[in-house]
Amino acid sequence: MNIGQAASASGVTAKMIRYYESIGLIAAAVRTQAGYRVYSSEDIHALRFIKRARNMGFSMDEARELLALWRDKTRASADVKSFALKHVRELEAKIAELQAMAQTIKHLANNCHGDDRPDCPILADIADVTPQRKAANGNGKSKRGTQDHADCSCDDAAPAAPQKH
Amino acid sequence: MNIGQAASASGVTAKMIRYYESIGLIAAAVRTQAGYRVYSSEDIHALRFIKRARNMGFSMDEARELLALWRDKTRASADVKSFALKHVRELEAKIAELQAMAQTIKHLANNCHGDDRPDCPILADIADVTPQRKAANGNGKSKRGTQDHADCSCDDAAPAAPQKH
């Protein structure tokens, strides 16, 4: 099997297969005399494994660890499970972060007329995080009987921080 | 105000301020004779605006658009609102994606003994997604949103697509 066939058999692009090889995620492929990479069905299996792990949101490094666990016939299932659950916690942390962002914006949008007037609490809030003012949006329409839950401008306090990488 | 002070006043690192300038997100700062950048409180305001937008998960390009809207005194609030809600939809799509991944893994973990025996359905599933389809996926292009989910071998598999990068 050449790399193109391996790619369509595994769902991993040829480009990525070479990349995985270059970073040592998979072993260097056997080559033909002409230098073409050759793949066995076992290789395809590993590629599909990696693809699946990536689809579940594991990073390449985590995929590497999973591969190692997979190949280690003596690993304890507890190890795999705790690894998996750790990843679940990370996913959930990210989910919470995104939800906080969405919540903040939805809240602001709720207070925005959305008509052709320029007055907009969304921009007002982004621009003026400082508490206190933001009273500007109170006029008319009054779909907001509720307190404006003043700290939707609670930026740093809120879990809506950008992730670094 | 020098860049360091602007950085601590805005919460954006000096490094990033220079970067924002280099990509045209903010105007080139005035310079002293010695070449030092000088910032006004208006500049700080813009920087804080950008920071807040980023905290809400807007990309730099989106932040750029928001800035433009902010500066355009005649924009319609409806424009801002639809922009914001579009972002909310994107956030929610991502959330759903992550939730599907977490769900898949949690489900697998539930079926894992988690003891010291090697037998583990988590790895078994990742390794053996159940053959059959998925190879094809026709000619490249395959946009991001395409299925190709993590199909958990158990019936309640959920769509867990990978995030772009």
Added chain:
DNA sequence: GCTTGACCTTACCACGATGGGAAGCTGCAT
């Protein structure tokens, strides 16, 4: 044979957003 086109090879660039660091200049306080 020879040409063509699909496939392979390596190598480099790009993204988005951020951090790190080097090498050199400036400003201020001792």
Added chain:
DNA sequence: ATGCAGCTTCCCATCGTGGTAAGGTCAAGC
């Protein structure tokens, strides 16, 4: 005047993926 903190520019790295260029290889058709 010496030293140090802060500023400048420039380059590199990240992470995962795509693009592209320049060239080698293979199989099929003439």
